[in-house]
Amino acid sequence: MNYVKAYVVDNIHVYRDVYHLILRTEIERLLPGHFIMIWIPEVEEVPMAPSLYRDGIMRITYKVVGETTGYMSRLDRGEKIYIRGPLGKPYKLNGYGRYLLIGGGVGVAPLIYSAHILSERGVEFTYVEGVPNSNYEMFIDEAISLGGEALLYTEDGSKGVKGYPTEYLKTNYRYYDYILACGPDEFNRAVYRLCREYGLNCQISFERIVKCGVGVCGSCVLEGTGLLVCLDGPVFNISTLYEYGYSP
Amino acid sequence: MNYVKAYVVDNIHVYRDVYHLILRTEIERLLPGHFIMIWIPEVEEVPMAPSLYRDGIMRITYKVVGETTGYMSRLDRGEKIYIRGPLGKPYKLNGYGRYLLIGGGVGVAPLIYSAHILSERGVEFTYVEGVPNSNYEMFIDEAISLGGEALLYTEDGSKGVKGYPTEYLKTNYRYYDYILACGPDEFNRAVYRLCREYGLNCQISFERIVKCGVGVCGSCVLEGTGLLVCLDGPVFNISTLYEYGYSP
Amino acid sequence: MSGVSLEIELSGIKLRNPFILASGFIDDDPSLLSRAWKAGFGALTTKSLTPKPREGYKPPIIAFTKAGYLNAVGLSNPGVDSLPRLLSKLPRESKVIVSIAGSTVDDFRYGAEKSNLDNVDIIELNLSCPHVKSMGMDIIHDISYSLDIIDAVVSTSDKPVYIKLGLTDTYLSLVSKALDKGVSGFTIMNTIKALAIDTASLKPILSNVYGGLSGPAIHPIAVRMVYEVYREYQVPIIGVGGVMDWEDVVEFIAAGASAVGVGSYLFLKPVESVKDLINDLMKFLEDNGYGNVVDLRGVAHKK
Amino acid sequence: MSGVSLEIELSGIKLRNPFILASGFIDDDPSLLSRAWKAGFGALTTKSLTPKPREGYKPPIIAFTKAGYLNAVGLSNPGVDSLPRLLSKLPRESKVIVSIAGSTVDDFRYGAEKSNLDNVDIIELNLSCPHVKSMGMDIIHDISYSLDIIDAVVSTSDKPVYIKLGLTDTYLSLVSKALDKGVSGFTIMNTIKALAIDTASLKPILSNVYGGLSGPAIHPIAVRMVYEVYREYQVPIIGVGGVMDWEDVVEFIAAGASAVGVGSYLFLKPVESVKDLINDLMKFLEDNGYGNVVDLRGVAHKK
Numbered sequence A, B: 001m002n003y004v005k006a007y008v009v010d011n012i013h014v015y016r017d018v019y020h021l022i023l024r025t026e027i028e029r030l031l032p033g034h035f036i037m038i039w040i041p042e043v044e045e046v047p048m049a050p051s052l053y054r055d056g057i058m059r060i061t062y063k064v065v066g067e068t069t070g071y072m073s074r075l076d077r078g079e080k081i082y083i084r085g086p087l088g089k090p091y092k093l094n095g096y097g098r099y100l101l102i103g104g105g106v107g108v109a110p111l112i113y114s115a116h117i118l119s120e121r122g123v124e125f126t127y128v129e130g131v132p133n134s135n136y137e138m139f140i141d142e143a144i145s146l147g148g149e150a151l152l153y154t155e156d157g158s159k160g161v162k163g164y165p166t167e168y169l170k171t172n173y174r175y176y177d178y179i180l181a182c183g184p185d186e187f188n189r190a191v192y193r194l195c196r197e198y199g200l201n202c203q204i205s206f207e208r209i210v211k212c213g214v215g216v217c218g219s220c221v222l223e224g225t226g227l228l229v230c231l232d233g234p235v236f237n238i239s240t241l242y243e244y245g246y247s248p
Numbered sequence C, D: 001m002s003g004v005s006l007e008i009e010l011s012g013i014k015l016r017n018p019f020i021l022a023s024g025f026i027d028d029d030p031s032l033l034s035r036a037w038k039a040g041f042g043a044l045t046t047k048s049l050t051p052k053p054r055e056g057y058k059p060p061i062i063a064f065t066k067a068g069y070l071n072a073v074g075l076s077n078p079g080v081d082s083l084p085r086l087l088s089k090l091p092r093e094s095k096v097i098v099s100i101a102g103s104t105v106d107d108f109r110y111g112a113e114k115s116n117l118d119n120v121d122i123i124e125l126n127l128s129c130p131h132v133k134s135m136g137m138d139i140i141h142d143i144s145y146s147l148d149i150i151d152a153v154v155s156t157s158d159k160p161v162y163i164k165l166g167l168t169d170t171y172l173s174l175v176s177k178a179l180d181k182g183v184s185g186f187t188i189m190n191t192i193k194a195l196a197i198d199t200a201s202l203k204p205i206l207s208n209v210y211g212g213l214s215g216p217a218i219h220p221i222a223v224r225m226v227y228e229v230y231r232e233y234q235v236p237i238i239g240v241g242g243v244m245d246w247e248d249v250v251e252f253i254a255a256g257a258s259a260v261g262v263g264s265y266l267f268l269k270p271v272e273s274v275k276d277l278i279n280d281l282m283k284f285l286e287d288n289g290y291g292n293v294v295d296l297r298g299v300a301h302k303k
Ligand SMILES: Cc1cc2nc3c(=O)[nH]c(=O)nc-3n(C[C@H](O)[C@H](O)[C@H](O)COP(=O)(O)OP(=O)(O)OC[C@H]3O[C@@H](n4cnc5c(N)ncnc54)[C@H](O)[C@@H]3O)c2cc1C
Pocket: A035, A044, A045, A046, A047, A048, A049, A050, A051, A060, A061, A062, A063, A064, A065, A066, A067, A068, A069, A070, A106, A109, A206, A207, A208, A209, A210, A211, A229, A234, C059
């Protein structure tokens, strides 16, 4: 669990405060949902779930929210940072069935990585992205290019469907065998409630403050459940959440 | 390199102060020439080179010379001691050629074990044992039963040939491709000189005070050579001895 | 399952087995302690609680070394006032050790007062954290200051008081004096101040630079301290440090520990893995003809 | 082979590379030191030599633990009078550090006198052996006694004097006072008192019960001590403790060590294996654009 070097290949501005950091690095098999710790010496170490990892090239899709992500946004090509991982439990992906990938914000990072894997395996999927308005659209084109169906939901209706992506779940859930979700806590709670109600097989990825990343400090607990996001998650099957008393 | 338990199956009195300790134990592959450390808690730990190890049964042929070997001689069936090993470098045995196994005293222990291995491989060998008198005969019968030629040399001529086993080497060396030797220091020195003179391929096993058994304390040095009996030996090819300046 | 009994007693407190969750591990939320209890521990130690909540250091707070782990969590904790909440999900029969930290005598007294709860069984004084200034090794290096703290706590609380020792030049003399003051037992040991430099970045890994070394590295040192304290005083000892498998457990108990703390074992493992330690100890006892774990205590001292 | 220079200087003594055979390893016979020199070390440290020869303890003198080694050799050595003989097979250009041990000020003075030989480069005072009564930690725990010894040696000898430190509560203050007395550098660190109990026999393994812990276990502690001493005093430091590969070497040097001691690395390995450490360090320097190992020294302190 030592650090490996990661070289900045590119740092692409997507919109406002969101970037793709493209890294060249050699770590073990990292699957969709896995996270890594990005360490910038003398700044901080933060968890990120890559939006793609392939052939030694990793894409981190991140949003500037504070010091470390701010520092990340100023990284130049050729600069070096340090990562350790993969950590946590990834999404479990099968080679069959129909998948709904549903998320919002930069939370969609591990979903689009899942889309890549499903596409490779020739599995049918629908990708649903919820954002405030059309400026925030992220991976719709990428999902389409992967051969999936892709739908954008905007809060203000400036593009795609007006409303929240959970609306899609409500009306179309019968069509899917598996649901993969990832988003802000409120969104995750809504997805959990709906999927429990409909009895769906659903995996949700959560975020909490990850400090140690290896299950010892307790910082990343899913309150009330005793589950640790860094060790037991970040991806949880809703049946596990239920078993441990998750009650949104 | 932890201790494993060894249960006393038998403790056979051979003659005067010499015994076979038969142990049931499970250690890694131990070859002829390898040694183990026998640990008797609250007494001491001493090195021994087994005279046989097969199917979890180990035979230690030992001579009572002091406290620990004295304690060993009083071990009863079912008692437990502790061993670690195998340690050191064993004899290198090929599956072809003609072997001369030549030694004296309890030093013959690893030679008779070598005879077992050579016999299994169908390799021709002669076993020559040197002892003070007929009462000290040790493995002649065993060597014969293994299909080898076997000769006893006694100092007083009470049985076999009168004289030292080195006499055999002097007159018959041309017949052998490989010499394996093991005995008291003086004997080893004589064998070394002869084999160097005749240009023979010879391996000799040495004894020194072994304390750590793992090459760090320096106690077992072959004086003047910088070679360690516990790590570089106990079995040395005479070309190595020569290279390191061994000068008997 | 078998006739072997794992039950032990620590200063009159009966534990279902000798395995104790070490201080500092996964207990920020009541649900975590309750999960750990369900996992099978004989008792649970809380994080070291201070009068006020503490944030702790920023990540990296842990580092992996060849032989153990470094941590500089910085005594992050929700504050001792949160104790009733922390313990709220535990069943009645659970056993709890409250670890207290602080930087003044009053801090510790305050902690002891707040620990005066029905479901608290033992108070452990953390005098030996190696990576927080004025809150750890600074205390235990100063025996008379340590004794003042002990005095204050022992006179405040009726609970058995344990001292969490670190490796110091004088710990045996502290033990003797602490016993005179009415201390009931010792938790041996805390981490050792250490440093890891990353060879890729050539920088200290921990944001705090220094951290506490735990895991296999410190185990033989902890065994020695347990052995020495037991040899001199035969008091209740919780052996903590590098318990990774049954062998380490057996070593601690044979050296004289009544109970065994489990900490670094939990790196990258769910808390339920304590089951393996419990089962393996049971098996060892069975295989070696012990009817009772208590009979193993201190056997390494016997001639 | 490459343009990288491994040459260093220790108190004016030029070493061909920073790897030093640690005290206590394979030097009972002149042939062993000569073999070690041929193996490629930059300098060789003798066993700690006492005025009279010492037998040492009976086996077991070493134990293997999960994270390191325990030894209780008991300072076996042929006595400091044998020094001319011990060094007799070394070539002129070899570099030698004589380690001295004793249990009185006079013992150390005597050792320093006897070390006043042409082919001795540095005198190292072992004040920190953890497993021999009155000859080790008993000394370094007592700063004023340690300073008396240092005084006696520094006034007896013109050679640079290094102190071999162990982990104590007060080592930084000893360092500062020792420097005032004219000490030239520090060897950091000795082993830590520890204990291993065999789980088959349930007995302490070492005949002496206690031994000194070395190897990977102590490395992060040694790195911390090197870092702290370098941060405060920027003096020559020989970093010793758990050097098992180039990463450990790089850590020591980045923390501030001028040279690196090799000890436990040699368990079950011939002394020639030091070549791997030398080559791997060379490769690291090359790969990371260092022309000179000296440029790596202390880089972990740079902001
Ligand atoms: C498993 C996991 C995967 C993640 N993947 C992504 C991703 O792909 N893209 C992305 O943009 N973000 C991701 N995050 C969130 C990301 O870690 C935080 O945005 C980042 O740590 C903020 O650091 P900062 O120093 O810039 O902000 P700070 O100024 O330190 O804090 C701003 C906010 O960021 C969050 N945060 C701060 N520190 C942490 C921490 N150690 N762990 C988690 N959250 C923290 C808190 O909500 C905090 O209020 C992920 C988080 C987790 C737990």
